[in-house]
Amino acid sequence: MKERLSGNEAIATAMKQINPDVVAAFPITPSTEIPQYFSTFVNNGTVDTEFVPVESEHSAMSACIGAQAAGARAMTATSSNGLSLMWEMVYIASSLRLPMVMTVVNRAVSGPLNIHNDHSDSMGCRDSGWIQLYSETNQEAYDNMLMAHRIAEHPDVKLPVMVCMDGFITSHAIENIELENDEFVKDFVGIYKPEQYLLNHENPIAVGPLDLQSYLFEHKRQQAKAMENAKKVILEVSKDFENRTGRKYEFFEQFMMEDAEVAIVVLNSTAGTTKAVVKNLRSQGLKVGMIKLRVFRPFPANELAQALSHLKAVAILDKSEGLNAAGGPVFTEVTSAMQCNGISNVKTIGYIYGIGGRDVKTSDIESVYTNLLKIKDTDQIGNIYNYLGVRD
């Protein structure tokens, strides 16, 4: 069904169609509209979800942990400092193997105070043990939501999933979207049947007890294994989704990559702007391409390295400053993946861009391709760590 919705409306619609057992949330810009819209569905009886209007994000995540451990399907949404306040419980959720789903509407983490988009919030918890799916558009945010529970709840995975989209740019812009009907969503997402849960009196369990030198390492190893397993499950669920909707999802999208000589690796909404630039440069006969990362956790290291291996030069764009004096998080992981896969003949540079909502224009992206083409022609890499659109 064709609709026009903002990203937040798309997420709230997905949550309505999923009809989870529990939603606990605390409002924070720019994700506020998600629990706001969802609470109207609760109020008018469209969903039978238990909605918990908590007093903080720490409590939101705690309530989701309690609900999910009890055997319920739980969801929440947040942004920026809301995610920061959840921090302690974000790690608890993944290490207790509770397959909840959270939307992160990406926003700069303070300070100084800024309400606009960058990826410092979700990138900040890239090592928290959550699966992370990124979304270029309202459509991808909606589709990622429909796939999230299936991935999270799979018996080989049992990890929470974070669905990320750009604050304001995606969350507050009205765009076309294709929605699935309620029956499809109900059928596709399925019923949650946890193997073990607190309210199962026939098989009582303890959740989250003391775990010292003799076991924590093994539990972390199992968690890491679950993240590895998630790769196969993400592809299976995405394939099933594609077969039933026609919309294709993998670890990443390759745009005009086949004969590309230079390319940009990017995620979320800037990928769309980059596609427009790629098309324009292609019409001038330039062999440029783009890879849009959808799955950042688990990190598709080998697949990504292979996809980049035929290039002469690649630029990796980060919308968060790693502040490590050696490149943003996507850059360091992609370059590590290339190194580990023996790909040493592709010149690789990084850009930090769009921090704190700095608008990313087509001319900004063009300047990256111009630099890449220069690197290809001259074989001189120049600066490895670059900034796009900053005043120096």
Next chain:
Amino acid sequence: MSSLMEIRWHGRGGQGAKTASLLLADAAFNTGKYIQGFPEYGPERMGAPITAFNRISDEPITIHSNIYESDYVVFVYDTLLESVDVTSGLKKEGAIIINTTKSIDELRPLLNGYSGLVCTIDARKISVETIGKYFPNTPMLAAVVKVSKVMDEQTFLTDMVDSFKHKFAKKPEVIDGNIKAIEMALKEVKYYEQ
């Protein structure tokens, strides 16, 4: 030939520019177009200047930046003519559409010597006469449809009747006024060539 139409709206916080851009996106969507409608969020204060944008196309739109080259620039408040770069990125084949009671001679000095089409409409008068209160977005929406020809006027009117019936299901008394505002606005836009 690109079918992409790009529009920049200037208004004041809480007074309808964002809503007008979303209404335009809605109306264009209903005629089968690909659309984007989005505001540039700044400090959220009633009365502060805000900018909103529309992209409308026959093909999917992937660009997610603000708009830097507009086909049309719309001023929901003529007082903003003095504080923003009116013609920034405005194509000369486009137009400036202004809600104002001023004459073209009074406006010209504020328009950076723009050589293209200037259109004016008295949205206050239309709104007060039809809706009974000052809501400039309905007449401004009609003016933009009229000037940009983004869709057929009759199709637009029919679509807006449906949309108002849906939107104001609980306030049917305002439906007639809004439809009259659109009909009147479609007739009252004034065109000034250079």
